[in-house]
Amino acid sequence: MCPPAPGAWSVRSARSDDATALAALSRPFVRSGALRERPRTQYVSDAPDFLVVEAPDGTLEGCVGLSVHRADPGAGRPAAGVLYNFCVAGHRQGCGLGARLLLAALARARSRSLQTLFAATTGGGRLFLRHGFAPVCPNQ
Template sequence: MSTRDGLGARPARPGEAEQIASLSAPFVEKRLLIHRTTAELAQKIEEFVVVCEGDRLVGCAGMAPVGASLVVYNLCIAADCQGRGIGRQLVGLAASIGKEQGYQSLLALTRYGGEWFGRLGFSNVPASETRDEWRTLFRPGRRSSLYRLRLASDSFRG
């Protein structure tokens, strides 16, 4: 699917795990993303959507089901392409896919970026409202916050 500014969003292809790992590496170094090996990314390549500018992969996001929700993970954008709406586009694509597949909500777990997710229509999920099935998403010691976008209500502000 084509997008503005010569960018194209599409499902990731087999063989692109190394590019996703390279794109993710600066975020892993800053502890913004969890480290996943190229082999782990290759095993889950069907969960990823990417944005390309020509032949260059400039953004990616993984999506995995957890109960009645779809979790967005490993969302990252190349440093020189940030601020162009690529992250918003990837989250919008995830929301569309989630709706089409009948999920009730889109979840995002982050140590930072809660305000950004809020601008897209996500709301913070207080610990007291965290469902048991969502608790498996939390990594010990990471101190992440959970954000939810209800898909039935067209609340995405992309």
């Protein structure tokens, strides 16, 4: 079931008190093998990495983490980011919430001057491809 109106849902930075909801939201994807399991305490410590999509009633229906890796000029590597733990509740998939999260994550990456952004995915990656990502070999 899709949201009643796109403006009724908000994308915001996660807070440490969202950790239990982040773990619960991720659990079905962990069970399917799409995400790796993280303890609730890791969601507490990693909360600043996360963006969430929140329903009008306060329920979290999606999340994505953005891990920032500093530049290493000596190795010729610019600052880069990795999107991780990207998921949208099953009953909300196909409603555009994933695209909203991804656009917010892209804006956050730009605001942090990241030159490169990676997304590790177990799926086909269609959402990422539609937003300008390109496949790369894991060792690149």
